[in-house]
Amino acid sequence: MLSAQKNGPFSPRELKKLSVEELMNIEVTSVSKSPEKLTEVASAIQVITNEDIRRSTVTRLPEALSLAPNLQVAQSNSHDWGITARGFNGAPFANNTLADKLLVLIDGRSVYTPLFGGVFWDAQNVLLEDVDRIEVVSGPGGTLWGANAVNGVINIISKNARETQGWYASAAGGSFLRDYAGVRYGGHVDTNFFFRVYGQRFDQNSTTWIDSTESHDAWHMTQGGFRMDYVPGNSNTFSFQGDFYGGMADTGNTIINGQDVLGKWTHRFSENANLSLQVYFDRTWRDLTASDFSEQLSTYDIDLQHHFPIGSNNQVLWGAGYRMMNDEVENSISLTFTPAERRLQLFNGFVQDRIMLVDQELYLTLGTKILHNDYSGFELQPSVRLTCTPSPEHTIWAAVSRAVRTPARFDADETTPFITTRNGEFDSEKVVAYEIGYRIRPVQYISFSIAAFYNEYDDLRSINLNDAPPPALLFANDQQAKSWGLEFSGNAVLTKWWRLRGGYTFLDKRFTAKSPAVFSGSDLFEAIDPHHQALLQSIMDLPGNLQLDITGRYVDMLPGLPSVSPQISAYTTFNARLAWIFREFEFSAAGQNLAGKRHGEFGSREIPRSFYLKGTFRF
Amino acid sequence: MQNFAVLRKAAACCSCILFSVVCLPAQRTTSRENQVKAVFLFNFTQFIEWPASAFNSPDAPFIIGVIGNDPFGNYLDETVAGEKVMNHPLVIQRYKDLGELQTCHMLFIGQEDPQKIKTILDVLNRRHTLTVSDYKNFAYSGGMIRFYTQENKTRLQINLSIAKAAELNISSKLLRVAEIID
Numbered sequence: 001m002l003s004a005q006k007n008g009p010f011s012p013r014e015l016k017k018l019s020v021e022e023l024m025n026i027e028v029t030s031v032s033k034s035p036e037k038l039t040e041v042a043s044a045i046q047v048i049t050n051e052d053i054r055r056s057t058v059t060r061l062p063e064a065l066s067l068a069p070n071l072q073v074a075q076s077n078s079h080d081w082g083i084t085a086r087g088f089n090g091a092p093f094a095n096n097t098l099a100d101k102l103l104v105l106i107d108g109r110s111v112y113t114p115l116f117g118g119v120f121w122d123a124q125n126v127l128l129e130d131v132d133r134i135e136v137v138s139g140p141g142g143t144l145w146g147a148n149a150v151n152g153v154i155n156i157i158s159k160n161a162r163e164t165q166g167w168y169a170s171a172a173g174g175s176f177l178r179d180y181a182g183v184r185y186g187g188h189v190d191t192n193f194f195f196r197v198y199g200q201r202f203d204q205n206s207t208t209w210i211d212s213t214e215s216h217d218a219w220h221m222t223q224g225g226f227r228m229d230y231v232p233g234n235s236n237t238f239s240f241q242g243d244f245y246g247g248m249a250d251t252g253n254t255i256i257n258g259q260d261v262l263g264k265w266t267h268r269f270s271e272n273a274n275l276s277l278q279v280y281f282d283r284t285w286r287d288l289t290a291s292d293f294s295e296q297l298s299t300y301d302i303d304l305q306h307h308f309p310i311g312s313n314n315q316v317l318w319g320a321g322y323r324m325m326n327d328e329v330e331n332s333i334s335l336t337f338t339p340a341e342r343r344l345q346l347f348n349g350f351v352q353d354r355i356m357l358v359d360q361e362l363y364l365t366l367g368t369k370i371l372h373n374d375y376s377g378f379e380l381q382p383s384v385r386l387t388c389t390p391s392p393e394h395t396i397w398a399a400v401s402r403a404v405r406t407p408a409r410f411d412a413d414e415t416t417p418f419i420t421t422r423n424g425e426f427d428s429e430k431v432v433a434y435e436i437g438y439r440i441r442p443v444q445y446i447s448f449s450i451a452a453f454y455n456e457y458d459d460l461r462s463i464n465l466n467d468a469p470p471p472a473l474l475f476a477n478d479q480q481a482k483s484w485g486l487e488f489s490g491n492a493v494l495t496k497w498w499r500l501r502g503g504y505t506f507l508d509k510r511f512t513a514k515s516p517a518v519f520s521g522s523d524l525f526e527a528i529d530p531h532h533q534a535l536l537q538s539i540m541d542l543p544g545n546l547q548l549d550i551t552g553r554y555v556d557m558l559p560g561l562p563s564v565s566p567q568i569s570a571y572t573t574f575n576a577r578l579a580w581i582f583r584e585f586e587f588s589a590a591g592q593n594l595a596g597k598r599h600g601e602f603g604s605r606e607i608p609r610s611f612y613l614k615g616t617f618r619f
Numbered sequence: 620m621q622n623f624a625v626l627r628k629a630a631a632c633c634s635c636i637l638f639s640v641v642c643l644p645a646q647r648t649t650s651r652e653n654q655v656k657a658v659f660l661f662n663f664t665q666f667i668e669w670p671a672s673a674f675n676s677p678d679a680p681f682i683i684g685v686i687g688n689d690p691f692g693n694y695l696d697e698t699v700a701g702e703k704v705m706n707h708p709l710v711i712q713r714y715k716d717l718g719e720l721q722t723c724h725m726l727f728i729g730q731e732d733p734q735k736i737k738t739i740l741d742v743l744n745r746r747h748t749l750t751v752s753d754y755k756n757f758a759y760s761g762g763m764i765r766f767y768t769q770e771n772k773t774r775l776q777i778n779l780s781i782a783k784a785a786e787l788n789i790s791s792k793l794l795r796v797a798e799i800i801d
Contacts, residue, residue, distance in 0.1 A: 010651065012698035015658040020796050023662065024772055026655050165795045191798040237770060 042385035042397035044451035057575040057590040069503025074602035079122040085138035085152030087529035092603035103149035117408035140403035161194035174612025178203040199224040219249030258284035273308040293332040375407035445493035483509035502536035530556035649694040668788040673747035681707035688729030
């Protein structure tokens, strides 16, 4: 219902709506004291809470991201999405989209693939019931978050095992979501040792082609996992978690599976000083049977963060990390990476100082990240942020930052009969971003935030005509772009039983080619984005333990790229959910994309109007 | 004339917004920690069952007492305003010291002195009063519910046997998230 980490005061009305678990999850000291939050104070952050997800028709993680008004979320088929912030949703390519400027972390574990610098969304599933919140930062997070956080960072944060005690069981069946079943049990061994285990499975039906014939992209996914939290005293916390999954799509055409484990230790020296160490391993595998291509990626990662004050005016945060990614592909005729197996190493370090210039009112945050990767060597990502909080109800912030997207295998290692990169020489893409924002809570139950940005990109990927074929085309860094836009969002608790949240985003950009060899359409290959989009979610409690929730979405038209992606018409659609709560049970009927029989969002497939029934038990 | 009316409305609107912007911060005296605790006190009335004999009549008030230091200010009053448990309207009473203490259904003890706490608990003995405090050893020294902070979040310790002895029936929903002390 509300973010446990929000800034500003809580009204009794807000707090009374929370369950005891949620109430226990409220951070009792203000946001700015917590080290992770320092980064977000001066940024365009929006939060999707567990309650926002529960009170929507969302059944999977990528769908949940469409509840963030500052993200461009477009579904390209039954299992793939193009998701980005501040634009640059790349063309739908081999069903996946080439969006490569967003960093996505699930409990601190990066899920982007060095294969193309984006995310395989079909493999990213979580038990939504146990998600605490999803933080979406639009704009560069380069200083703290590492490469790829060029246009934004998505942070999916699951609940502590302590907050998910007891049983949860849910089952659903319907037309597009054919069936879903999920179970979780949380228990404790001791008063400071908590655990949970979960499992879930779903079958999703196929989308259709534009001519309404079936497109054969039905899929299913089975996933399980666990989390343990151990708090031996006031100064140390340990958590250990893991997941495994397997699924199949497109009538056996794509098979995926994977496993991950993550351990984290945090030591608290004092209220303002702590140290955390995180280690994870992630293996993910996918096999595209029809095209004889497969990829196995194994990631080993270790990260250290230390936060401490110097005097009363400086808060220092520094850290270091190392990641090794072993990427093995089995090449097909049409998609070839050379060498087939790559061991990629990434070193990074960062330091940031938050300086209080005027007591509790004006803060200056200076920081930089330095990283080294195998393709482009050393990269520097500095940022300067200024935050002014004249009263707890107002925050004005401004920032200038530089971020890079380091080369992916798709850019540097690809050797197909049609396209390659000359000598594998591909440089990183760079952005300098100027941002300004304002957050206001005019009355206790209403908050708004507005952010404006102007980005200058250089060395963007381009497709060039090869003057010495074969192959006919080359990848190069010959594009520049400028983009600008506005993000508005709001949250209003209108009455005890009615809450509204939503937002509007405007985005525009202009590409320039740095070389006459740049193939026309190169710009659309990198970025197919709507100019306008809007979201409104209405969450309503009705008498008789009924809940009526409606989410409406407007997305402006997307330009077409001949022979790659058709033009997509602007669309308005809405999802609705009616639920009845009876003791520990919740029964709901949901309809998705109710405005039309079907509509296209990205690429040549269309998403159908659909319905499902769901029963949930929490004890 | 029409224009004037519109202008006046706009001015009234602006001053309303200005007023709320300027005045709201002034009301905020309760720390977030204590706001959360105040709402917990309210939640206790919803997740704990008192015996019918704890009330003189079916619509007698449900009294939440605060003795010693009151960390909640107006926040607690705002929290329970207009609320009821079954048919009992919620009422806040504040007692400066033991001499003022009256029969109440829940008592928050804003005390750190073990001796004073012991005296209060002795006075309440055998009554249907839920006792709540921040005091460190509260749940180990005859108190029922203690608030504490861990990882920057509010936690509960509940001494179940003492609550049971006072015929208070605590819902499993609350027990599940608390540390139980027996």
